[in-house]
Amino acid sequence: MNLREDLLAEIKAKAIVHGRVILSSGQESDYYVDLRRVTLDGAAAPLVGQVMLDLTAGWDYDAVGGLTLGADPVSAAMLHAAAARGGRLDAFVVRKAGKAHGLQRRIEGPDVPGRRVLVVEDTTTTGGSPLTAVEALREAGAEVVGVATIVDRGAGDRFAAEGIPYLAAYTLADLGLA
Numbered sequence: 001m002n003l004r005e006d007l008l009a010e011i012k013a014k015a016i017v018h019g020r021v022i023l024s025s026g027q028e029s030d031y032y033v034d035l036r037r038v039t040l041d042g043a044a045a046p047l048v049g050q051v052m053l054d055l056t057a058g059w060d061y062d063a064v065g066g067l068t069l070g071a072d073p074v075s076a077a078m079l080h081a082a083a084a085r086g087g088r089l090d091a092f093v094v095r096k097a098g099k100a101h102g103l104q105r106r107i108e109g110p111d112v113p114g115r116r117v118l119v120v121e122d123t124t125t126t127g128g129s130p131l132t133a134v135e136a137l138r139e140a141g142a143e144v145v146g147v148a149t150i151v152d153r154g155a156g157d158r159f160a161a162e163g164i165p166y167l168a169a170y171t172l173a174d175l176g177l178a
């Protein structure tokens with residue numbers, strides 16, 4: 001069994017939507033990769049956790065998360081995959097904006113200050129969403145070891161310019177979209 005090939009097949013079957021869409025950045029596109037249909041799918045989500053752990057195996061981190069909502073099921077899948085492998089990985093959620101009630105936390109979950117953390121994402125187009133998470137985490141005192149995404153739509157140059165290590169499990173070429 002090849003987990004990476006299995007997850008690619010799930011993405012091709014369930015996530016690719018053709019049609020004119022406006023993206024998070026305001027750009028227009030003729031297709032959308034709706035990875036929520038994969039990261040929240042009972043058969044595919046466990047593959048997400050394993051593939052993303054394997055992708056980032058060379059990086060040293062003990063907590064994973066990103067900007068809600070796309071990152072949330074990715075980090076949860078990795079937490080469970082790590083536990084299934086006998087390891088321990090915490091997760092966190094970075095809110096798009098701080099909240100004014102309760103404990104008023106921008107980053108939810110176990111505390112991240114002083115820890116080595118991985119920022120994840122489902123799809124990355126401009127990289128704006130994970131970079132927002134990186135900024136919030138650094139402000140909170142976490143050390144971001146890098147950003148990892150399931151599908152990259154072309155954000156590599158942006159991360160290189162920012163000096164942030166960046167990995168993607170799949171490119172548009174893998175999906176037959178480039």
Ligand SMILES: O=P(O)(O)OC[C@H]1O[C@H](OP(=O)(O)OP(=O)(O)O)[C@H](O)[C@@H]1O
Nearest residue numbers: 024025068069070124125126127128129
């Ligand atoms: O690389 P970027 O230009 O930031 O675009 C990609 C982002 O867009 C989507 O989220 P969206 O902003 O639609 O919000 P959601 O996660 O709340 O669905 C996707 O999940 C990424 O987070």
Ligand SMILES: O=C(O)c1cc(=O)[nH]c(=O)[nH]1
Nearest residue numbers: 023024032033034123125
């Ligand atoms: O850039 C985006 O907003 C975006 C593109 C895409 O293919 N999928 C997604 O969830 N967001």
